[in-house]
Amino acid sequence: MNDNGCIHLNNFKAAKGTKPYKVVNAFFVSCTSFDARRYKATTCVCFTCGKPGPRMHSCLHCIYFGCYAGHIQDHSKSKKHFLYIDLSYGNVFCAQCQDYIYDREITEIALTNRVKEAKSLGVSVPYIPWLPNHNEAMALKRLRKRRVISQHTTIGLRGLQNLGSTCFMNCIVQTLIHTPLLRDYFLGEKHKCKSQGSGKCLVCEVSKLFQEFYSGAKTPLTLHRLLHLIWTHARHLAGYEQQDAHEFFIATLDVIHRHCMNGVEDVEKKENGRCNCIIDQIFTGGLQSDVVCTSCSGVSTTIDPFWDISLDIAGTSLQTCLERFTRAEHLGSAAKIKCSNCRAYRESTKQLTLETLPIVASFHLKRFEHSSQIDRKISTFISFPAELDLTPFLSSHRRAVDVGAADNNNAPEGIFEDNRYSLFAVVNHLGSLDAGHYTAYVRQMKGSWFKCDDHMITRASLREVLDSEGYLLFYHKTVLEYEGDVS
Amino acid sequence: MTFDNENILIKEAHPRLTSSGDRDRFKELLRKRLIECGWRDQVRAMCRKFVKENNGPNNVTFDMLVNQVTPRARALVPDSIKRELINKIRENLHRQRNQ
Numbered sequence A: 001m002n003d004n005g006c007i008h009l010n011n012f013k014a015a016k017g018t019k020p021y022k023v024v025n026a027f028f029v030s031c032t033s034f035d036a037r038r039y040k041a042t043t044c045v046c047f048t049c050g051k052p053g054p055r056m057h058s059c060l061h062c063i064y065f066g067c068y069a070g071h072i073q074d075h076s077k078s079k080k081h082f083l084y085i086d087l088s089y090g091n092v093f094c095a096q097c098q099d100y101i102y103d104r105e106i107t108e109i110a111l112t113n114r115v116k117e118a119k120s121l122g123v124s125v126p127y128i129p130w131l132p133n134h135n136e137a138m139a140l141k142r143l144r145k146r147r148v149i150s151q152h153t154t155i156g157l158r159g160l161q162n163l164g165s166t167c168f169m170n171c172i173v174q175t176l177i178h179t180p181l182l183r184d185y186f187l188g189e190k191h192k193c194k195s196q197g198s199g200k201c202l203v204c205e206v207s208k209l210f211q212e213f214y215s216g217a218k219t220p221l222t223l224h225r226l227l228h229l230i231w232t233h234a235r236h237l238a239g240y241e242q243q244d245a246h247e248f249f250i251a252t253l254d255v256i257h258r259h260c261m262n263g264v265e266d267v268e269k270k271e272n273g274r275c276n277c278i279i280d281q282i283f284t285g286g287l288q289s290d291v292v293c294t295s296c297s298g299v300s301t302t303i304d305p306f307w308d309i310s311l312d313i314a315g316t317s318l319q320t321c322l323e324r325f326t327r328a329e330h331l332g333s334a335a336k337i338k339c340s341n342c343r344a345y346r347e348s349t350k351q352l353t354l355e356t357l358p359i360v361a362s363f364h365l366k367r368f369e370h371s372s373q374i375d376r377k378i379s380t381f382i383s384f385p386a387e388l389d390l391t392p393f394l395s396s397h398r399r400a401v402d403v404g405a406a407d408n409n410n411a412p413e414g415i416f417e418d419n420r421y422s423l424f425a426v427v428n429h430l431g432s433l434d435a436g437h438y439t440a441y442v443r444q445m446k447g448s449w450f451k452c453d454d455h456m457i458t459r460a461s462l463r464e465v466l467d468s469e470g471y472l473l474f475y476h477k478t479v480l481e482y483e484g485d486v487s
Numbered sequence B: 001m002t003f004d005n006e007n008i009l010i011k012e013a014h015p016r017l018t019s020s021g022d023r024d025r026f027k028e029l030l031r032k033r034l035i036e037c038g039w040r041d042q043v044r045a046m047c048r049k050f051v052k053e054n055n056g057p058n059n060v061t062f063d064m065l066v067n068q069v070t071p072r073a074r075a076l077v078p079d080s081i082k083r084e085l086i087n088k089i090r091e092n093l094h095r096q097r098n099q
């Protein structure tokens, strides 16, 4: 089977072009406008039996609608019309060949309309799986070696040597290596380096690291070079003494992001002028702060980008910490803020909510308290779930709750919204403040967890992960939405 | 389902769901859920196996494939997904009625 159609479709296209297909597709298959949807709603029934399907088809010649089981076959016999469009999927059926026909041009039209339809519905654009182009197909034929991923593969798992007290770094590297979207980016060799081969590009170094992790070798790796590169870029982390894993995480993201910004890579800025590098695509969310003046109820809203959320240890679970984080807080008389409405300093309340969610949501439980009097670690157990729904902490959701909308959870758009996240890495700090050790749990595949303790990698159960103390918690969006480019 | 119910569904609910775009949104939601739970991969494997057993795509028509795979594919849809979709559609219809 190929995608060059059949002789009947080709004859039709030669006589009438693709316009008939295009029009029927845009009105009855992928409705690209509100009018099209309304039109489809009232007319899309079988002209013979009056039912809306199953498997409604439209005659490509005269736009007769009929169900597949019988009525289009009758139509083709009586009218000698042989080409039909499946109104559910847009495929073309040829009654002479008695099968569906693949045609490249038709497929492209159908795809363009599907993207337009998704835009007009406000849903994510359909995922288009990777198809090898000619060169890639040739390469695949030439290189016959394949690696099959099964339940028992240990691919991607490698220990990291401790170079003094570098466990803080090892556990962050393990987390990044097992961040699904970041892995796909680097293993897909998406980093197009401008300073190729100079040996100074940190992003290239990270890229190489991914290759080594997934090479299939099992011996522990040593991170000398990466360490050196990060240290030259983030001087405050220099030295071999123990550092804070959280600080290292943020510094690493920052170093990679700045590398991309400073022209190592051609990164297109987003409309709002913000950086759109791989780090920002994956880790950046928007934090909304609403300050409400208690005198005039005027609201001033600001939105700031964030890479992670630091949470005070409050209550017993991640959710209670998040509730506390997004609760409206009275700022009191000691912290008056200038209200632009009243033109005076006023008392106010402040509320933080999540305006946009990142693909990876990183939570930092503030277990370390540093003050002039005392430095201490809070080891309270905070439970955290394997699956987390962030909907209740969204700005839009909070607004609905405050306004008291009838049933906030079921706001029309709420049904189709999906803000579920899955845990994929946990960094733990063991021991005391000054004699501590970091380890990480990472999810290698769905349901497959491993503990990374420097050079040692051991299998772990989800229970074990969820029972751990938890210092840094990493969640990945469960279902990815796609944005398409459509002109 | 009785005939009356079916009639109401065709005459009222179906056009309303279509014109509001919710029918397509539900379709998209269902598609997502089926991918998530591995259903699509299972069905794809079933199709591939069937095509192989019949000596390649040139000996298989779409109808043969549909007839072979549909009953088993239907049975493989997890109950939790059916329940979620039914509840959401019911909710949606109620809300539209009350408007």
Ligand SMILES: [Zn+2]
Pocket: A046, A047, A048, A049, A050, A051, A066, A067, A071
């Ligand atoms: Zn019919």
Ligand SMILES: [Zn+2]
Pocket: A059, A060, A061, A062, A063, A064, A075, A079, A081
């Ligand atoms: Zn016709």
Ligand SMILES: [Zn+2]
Pocket: A006, A007, A008, A009, A094, A095, A096, A097, A098
């Ligand atoms: Zn034909």
Ligand SMILES: [Zn+2]
Pocket: A191, A192, A193, A194, A195, A196, A201, A202, A203, A204, A205, A264
């Ligand atoms: Zn580079």
Ligand SMILES: [Zn+2]
Pocket: A257, A258, A260, A261, A275, A276, A277, A278, A279, A280
């Ligand atoms: Zn950036």
Ligand SMILES: [Zn+2]
Pocket: A293, A294, A295, A296, A297, A298, A339, A340, A341, A342, A343, A346
């Ligand atoms: Zn005011």
